[in-house]
Amino acid sequence: MPLTVVVGAQWGDEGKGRIVDALAADAAAVARFQGGPNAGHTVYLGKEKFIFHLIPLGIFNPGALCCIGLGVALDPLILCQEIKDLERRGYSVISRILIDPRCHLITPDHIDRDRQMEAQRSEGKIGTTLRGIGPTFSDRASRTGIRLGAYIEKLERGDDVPFKGAFADACLCLKQYIGDVSLTLYRMLKQGKNVLAEGGQGTMLDLGLGTYPYVTASNTIAASAPMNLGLGPKSVDKVIAVMKAYTTRVGEGPFPTEISGGLAEQIRQTGDEYGATTGRPRRCGWFDGVVAKFAARVNGVDRWALTKLDVLDQLDTIKIAVAYQIEGEITEELPNNTIMLSRAQPIYREFPGWKRSTRAARKLQDLPPQTRAYLDFIEDFTGLGFQIVSIGYERKCMIML
Ligand code: GDP
Ligand code: IMO
Numbered sequence: 001m002p003l004t005v006v007v008g009a010q011w012g013d014e015g016k017g018r019i020v021d022a023l024a025a026d027a028a029a030v031a032r033f034q035g036g037p038n039a040g041h042t043v044y045l046g047k048e049k050f051i052f053h054l055i056p057l058g059i060f061n062p063g064a065l066c067c068i069g070l071g072v073a074l075d076p077l078i079l080c081q082e083i084k085d086l087e088r089r090g091y092s093v094i095s096r097i098l099i100d101p102r103c104h105l106i107t108p109d110h111i112d113r114d115r116q117m118e119a120q121r122s123e124g125k126i127g128t129t130l131r132g133i134g135p136t137f138s139d140r141a142s143r144t145g146i147r148l149g150a151y152i153e154k155l156e157r158g159d160d161v162p163f164k165g166a167f168a169d170a171c172l173c174l175k176q177y178i179g180d181v182s183l184t185l186y187r188m189l190k191q192g193k194n195v196l197a198e199g200g201q202g203t204m205l206d207l208g209l210g211t212y213p214y215v216t217a218s219n220t221i222a223a224s225a226p227m228n229l230g231l232g233p234k235s236v237d238k239v240i241a242v243m244k245a246y247t248t249r250v251g252e253g254p255f256p257t258e259i260s261g262g263l264a265e266q267i268r269q270t271g272d273e274y275g276a277t278t279g280r281p282r283r284c285g286w287f288d289g290v291v292a293k294f295a296a297r298v299n300g301v302d303r304w305a306l307t308k309l310d311v312l313d314q315l316d317t318i319k320i321a322v323a324y325q326i327e328g329e330i331t332e333e334l335p336n337n338t339i340m341l342s343r344a345q346p347i348y349r350e351f352p353g354w355k356r357s358t359r360a361a362r363k364l365q366d367l368p369p370q371t372r373a374y375l376d377f378i379e380d381f382t383g384l385g386f387q388i389v390s391i392g393y394e395r396k397c398m399i400m401l
């Protein structure tokens with residue numbers, strides 16, 4: 001059963017959208033399974049930039065049905081706006097989108113509560129995206145949430161509902177896209193069709209395994225995909241984890257390989273590291289091999305997709321964390337305790353920069369020897385190979401292996 005799950009291996013923004021867009025060429029469906037409009041997935045078609053918060057990145061591949069699985073927190077206003085924007089730009093979404101009626105709705109009340117909770121957390125601020133994610137998933141777990149299908153039924157019956165006006169209109173406008181994502185994907189997989197699951201956020205933001213409480217409110221790891229699409233665990237065929245050739249984090253919480261000053265600013269400018277959802281400058285740091293090994297383990301990764309290698313093109317020296325020193329002890333394993341992680345001092349291995357553009361490379365052999373040494377090290381260190389190496393934001397700037 002050819003279900004491929006694509007997840008982020010770091011703290012989000014690894015370039016998942018762009019990798020899914022590339023892999024979607026031979027997929028019958030692409031499905032978001034968790035998170036919500038806290039995600040911002042960017043792709044460029046030529047010079048034209050698109051940022052998606054809820055629509056899966058199958059949308060530019062006409063053969064792919066774009067599914068929103070039951071584990072997604074759905075803001076109807078944002079999704080309708082996204083659909084309208086696409087149509088305004090000349091892309092039809094009719095018959096291209098399928099939304100599971102079991103999706104929980106992000107209401108204006110959830111967004112207010114997200115804002116209030118952040119304002120109250122003076123010291124322990126999480127730095128959420130203020131999209132109402134935490135309150136929506138807590139209401140879901142408390143059995144007080146509102147599901148899209150049920151809300152539409154109430155509106156159609158004329159029942160009294162708490163959110164009317166533009167919110168209710170947006171829910172009704174989504175009615176035409178509602179269908180059973182679980183059943184549809186099950187049938188596709190039975191017929192041997194390719195299905196891609198597109199993760200939001202990243203492994204280190206996972207509610208259970210991430211840097212709690214500085215995490216998101218959903219499970220971001222690969223095992224979350226079948227569960228939140230309504231499929232069995234054995235339906236997963238392959239796991240691809242996306243990681244940047246360095247690391248970024250937006251929001252608060254520990255980040256052992258974070259760097260500051262001129263070098264961080266250089267990476268931020270070269271990599272255009274500003275949040276796709278909030279516009280916040282992203283914190284930047286070196287590639288963290290300890291995090292990569294952890295992501296490989298907890299996701300059951302088969303292959304890596306490495307992005308933004310070109311951002312390192314002009315650096316003199318490039319570092320990779322190969323272990324942490326924590327309170328005098330050296331370890332290669334990510335601590336299972338956030339306080340310990342915040343005390344971790346990375347132990348680096350240094351690599352000479354290649355100091356030339358890699359953007360024109362289309363096969364590994366086109367890359368400078370120093371670049372290949374950097375890639376070989378990551379493969380050896382993590383014990384996993386690359387499926388994709390990306391060297392620019394354009395669709396063509398990709399080495400497929
Ligand atoms: P996502 O949330 O994981 O989909 O990632 P984002 O879209 O939030 O952030 C990734 C950013 O990096 C986007 O602006 C992409 O256009 C850009 N990007 C992706 N791959 C590459 C690459 O290989 N090189 C460069 N320079 N930019 C890239
Ligand atoms: P994509 O899919 C990066 C971060 C927020 C904050 C924490 C909790 O584009 O990779 P939330 O609003 O989810 O309650 O915020 O998680 N965060 C992300 N960081 N990329 C994302 O998504 C993120 N979605 C949430 O910055 O630290």
Ligand code: MG
Nearest residue numbers: 013040041276
């Ligand atoms: Mg993003």
